[in-house]
Amino acid sequence: LKRHTRTVTVVGGVMLVLVGLAMVSGLWTEMTIGMQRWAADFQTVI
Numbered sequence: 094l095k096r097h098t099r100t101v102t103v104v105g106g107v108m109l110v111l112v113g114l115a116m117v118s119g120l121w122t123e124m125t126i127g128m129q130r131w132a133a134d135f136q137t138v139i
Contacts, residue, residue, distance in 0.1 A: 094101065115121040
């Protein structure tokens with residue numbers, strides 16, 4: 094991980110910007126609602 098510190102930082106920054114844009118555009122809310130519906134179908138294994 095130490096060798097790729099710059100790459101990890103850049104990828105993290107890009108992801109942060111993308112999430113910010115999704116939040117501003119309202120897409121983040123739609124995505125979270127979709128993930129909640131998808132996860133609601135899961136059942137406990139044990």
